Amino acid sequence: MSESSGSSTALSAEAVARFRNDGFLLVEGFFTEQELDGFAPFVDAAVAHRTSGDDRPLSEKNLYEQTFTQCKGLWEDNEEIRPLTFHPRLCAAAASLLDADRVRLWHDQALYKTAGGRKTDAHMDYPFWPVDEPDLVSAWIPFDDVRHGGGVMGYVQGSHRLGLDQFVDIGQLRGGEPVDILQEPEVAALPVVWVEAPRGSVIFHHACTIHLAEANGTATTRRVFTTVYLKDGRCRASDKKSFNCDRDGIRVGQVIDGPGFPVAWPRDTDEWPQPPEVRGPKTGFGFAPEPRP
Numbered sequence: 001m002s003e004s005s006g007s008s009t010a011l012s013a014e015a016v017a018r019f020r021n022d023g024f025l026l027v028e029g030f031f032t033e034q035e036l037d038g039f040a041p042f043v044d045a046a047v048a049h050r051t052s053g054d055d056r057p058l059s060e061k062n063l064y065e066q067t068f069t070q071c072k073g074l075w076e077d078n079e080e081i082r083p084l085t086f087h088p089r090l091c092a093a094a095a096s097l098l099d100a101d102r103v104r105l106w107h108d109q110a111l112y113k114t115a116g117g118r119k120t121d122a123h124m125d126y127p128f129w130p131v132d133e134p135d136l137v138s139a140w141i142p143f144d145d146v147r148h149g150g151g152v153m154g155y156v157q158g159s160h161r162l163g164l165d166q167f168v169d170i171g172q173l174r175g176g177e178p179v180d181i182l183q184e185p186e187v188a189a190l191p192v193v194w195v196e197a198p199r200g201s202v203i204f205h206h207a208c209t210i211h212l213a214e215a216n217g218t219a220t221t222r223r224v225f226t227t228v229y230l231k232d233g234r235c236r237a238s239d240k241k242s243f244n245c246d247r248d249g250i251r252v253g254q255v256i257d258g259p260g261f262p263v264a265w266p267r268d269t270d271e272w273p274q275p276p277e278v279r280g281p282k283t284g285f286g287f288a289p290e291p292r293p
């Protein structure tokens with residue numbers, strides 16, 4: 001079952017209620033063909049730029065790198081991507097789902113699962129992020145239809161309400177597969193819902209929803225862009241490494257704001273946010289490199 005985003009309001013009350021119950025929400029027809037035709041080439045170019053010089057075949061990459069190519073902070077060095085990251089209706093939808101008057105960007109990223117890319121291991125996002133409350137929502141935006149066999153996402157329905165905070169470190173797979181959180185008895189009792197996502201759709205998920213993805217058995221890259229929004233007013237909860245918090249000098253207990261966390265909604269100007277002056281290292285996994293020539 002999916003929501004259609006035909007109206008000018010971001011999401012219906014029924015859709016918001018479904019998200020609160022399930023911990024995820026598929027919204028079909030969120031973006032037009034024209035919008036996606038406009039954005040996708042810029043994200044493709046940004047990923048190509050970030051990964052240029054890395055010619056290793058999949059078999060020579062570590063397990064994590066075989067999952068997907070992750071390029072974070074693309075809005076910072078690609079001004080053409082800002083209208084997607086700060087897309088007003090997307091950000092308004094995030095605010096509705098978070099029941100927030102104001103939301104900030106937590107981060108954006110490309111998650112490109114190349115042909116033959118392995119599954120995304122089941123995990124929840126919140127334990128990665130040093131935020132005092134799990135008031136964050138992700139938007140998963142495919143540039144093409146994502147059908148079974150091609151890296152479809154699965155969500156453990158209602159898992160965001162279990163109160164779990166188990167850290168499944170899918171970023172450190174050098175020692176092999178991580179712990180399988182799906183085997184935890186309270187998780188195993190809940191259904192995994194696989195969600196095929198047509199081009200134009202968005203899948204939202206709560207920061208505590210356990211999610212995973214199939215391997216990509218197709219011959220083409222599963223091109224996905226994601227954004228994560230944070231309810232305004234949340235504080236840094238720990239000194240767990242956070243490039244963005246550290247860059248903006250946000251200490252434990254302080255409110256998370258600053259140039260790395262621009263207000264995404266509501267915005268009182270037509271100008272897109274400007275990136276922080278300090279850029280991160282040029283790595284696929286890291287943050288913004290020097291601007292593209």
Ligand SMILES: O=C(O)CCC(=O)C(=O)O
Pocket residue numbers: 068111113120125138140211212213224226
């Ligand atoms: O795209 C994927 O395979 C995983 C996505 C994910 O983990 C996320 O959006 O938080």
